[in-house]
Amino acid sequence: MNSNSLKNVYSGSVVINGAETITGFNAARSISGMGFKVYGLTSHYKSVYLKANVWDKIYRSGYCCTEMIAIAKNIMQHQDVRTQKPALMLCQDEMVLFVSKHRAKLEAYFSFILPSDSSVQLMMDKTKFHAWAICKGFNVPRSIVITEENEIKIALETLNYPIVIKPLTRDDNWNKHFNNSKLFKFESIPSNVALIEEAFNYTEKLIFQEWIPGNDRDVFFLLTMSGKKGFISMSGRKIHQWPILTGSTAMCVSELEAEFENEAEDILKEASLVGLGSIEFKRDIRTNKYYITEPTVGRHDYQSFIATTAGVNLSLLYVLECMGYCYLNDFKPKKACWIDELNFIRATVKKKEFSLLFDMKVKFSYATFTFKEPKLFLVYWADFVLKKLRNLIRNIK
């Protein structure tokens, strides 16, 4: 599937939430230029991604049904066919929970595919998912969920080290305070638990999880879209994460014959996933066993654009499914690589693995850089440099 060959083929409107994020921007890129009107939803005012040409219009909206319905009505009013609902594509966990909760109201104005609310809750709640996975016989790392500060000590003493501690659900507050860190890693029982206590200010529940030995390259994922034609998936593996070992994807590649693919699809089928979703595994380097580390439901993943690069445009398939277009389930992923430029530089500098890019004969794509819109990439870097300078000046003062 070559996006260039689908210029202006389709019609209809698509609303993408999280327009200010890399995930939102990459989801929009995947369907841009194909004839859809692409609208962004954002609650932020400042982000370079809001300036991208992929958006026909940006709407400011928080998690509010009335606002979202007003936006849908406005979009439909400007269409030739006013009864055609815009497709709603989600990119943030909080929005998935919100839409799932208010689906009865929103369904009349948007066309979207989400699993049942119980499935959404199951996949989003790490405690429920962990218990469910064990019950179904899937491998998950040993974990303890705590809700109060006085449980910290018991949890720290129960598990085998190293361990990681992460919030049950990560929201904007957490991201802001902890600078987008997904988790904290401890090699042994920490003497000072102040950081863990502080984390309780930004989440109601913390999950303590035994660390699966392995490096960034032992993290695998399956991105999928499940619709009338069954599961359409694309597997990949991470090469770099930032921060190393615990962070978000900095570089990943497609994995054409992944061992875990069947197991991953079984898990998602068992959890009744429909629409967009993904599942992340970590391979234990001692036993070669794959452990589920993170499921994603109802939305795009950070590195989802690699599927588009590999020729399996899951974003487009999701929109086509929402709008009732015909497609066949016969996609064969090609070799591809996706890079988050900034985190890639940070990770490679730290790891000193500079030769890697030249060894790979694959199709590359980048989180921010596109040949169609190089200006955005320059603005992004200018913005980044300015921020750093501002911080530096502040520190000097």
Added chain:
Amino acid sequence: MANTLFIFKVINFDEFITMKREWNTLLANSDANTLFLTWEWLNAWWAVWGDKLDLELNIIGCYNQEGKLLGLAPMYRAYGKVFKCFNTVRLGILGTSHKFEPTIRSEFQDFIVEKSEPIIIRKMMIDEIFKDNSWDELILSDVKNTSITFALFTINKYERWPFYLRVINKDSGVKVNTKGQIKEYLVKLGKNIRSTAFNKNKILNAQYCVMKECVVDDFTTSVNILNDFHLERWGKLCFDRDSEKFHSLVFSETEQFQSYFLKIKANNETISISYNIDYMESCHNIQLGFDSSFDKKFALGYMNLGELISDSFIKPKILSCDMLLGSGQKTFYKERFKGDLYNVSTLQLIRSPILIYIFRLYDVFKRAIK
């Protein structure tokens, strides 16, 4: 199913003329079963425009080892010019002549393929079409976006044969489900459309001597009325001499489908008329016209469609009323009837390198201007 189990053959005119039953049986067993692909419709179209437009029949049939017809690509070949200077050989589906002298609009064009193997046979049919090097562009008009053919030329593009794809037209239509009780349907409608299309009859009745008439003969008179209404509203006829000839052939067909005019008369004068064809389980509204100088309180077009939908609910064999493609002068009024919306696209597949270059340039230029 292996490729060798299928035999592909070009069907000539003599064979086409005699394959009515075989054609319609396949159509009934296919996922493209529409009025516009029936043998009768396409035969009438060919009889009127085949020679006139200097077209060559290019129907490809797919048979199994036992000689059973499993697929049809009902095409013709035409010789024309692109941008009035580049010679081109075009393939098109019978029933519409996009970009040539306008004929009629036959909607939902597609390959006719038996439901049991819709993908494999279609793919092999595409192979057969592309193996023939003598054509430059293929035009598929008003293909439903839910069709496998649409997928095979777009998102699931068959990589084996390179071509440049252009979507040269997009349109929408509405099909009202007329199963069940009309009361339940009317409840779903907005207050305005319910009043305009279904309830104004009583007021009209009170003011005029109103009569509803379903005409299954007297084709010429009805067509003349439609033409008069169109000329007044749109400044052109809806049936020129050729399309009148075509529709008279279709109208005379009574085996496969039933054609009729639905007239609303006030004081014995026709004020609104629709031309409809019942095929299989659906009623198709082919044309609609009304007296635009009549009392403005009444939306005569809506009223006629309201009558048509009401009648469809009454007819036991009819389960839907298809208003087909197209919109009104200002709005897409059909959506107000709260039917199932469907979308179609007209695909142009270009494979001549020169034409690809020209059209790419043309498209870039067009986008730049936009």
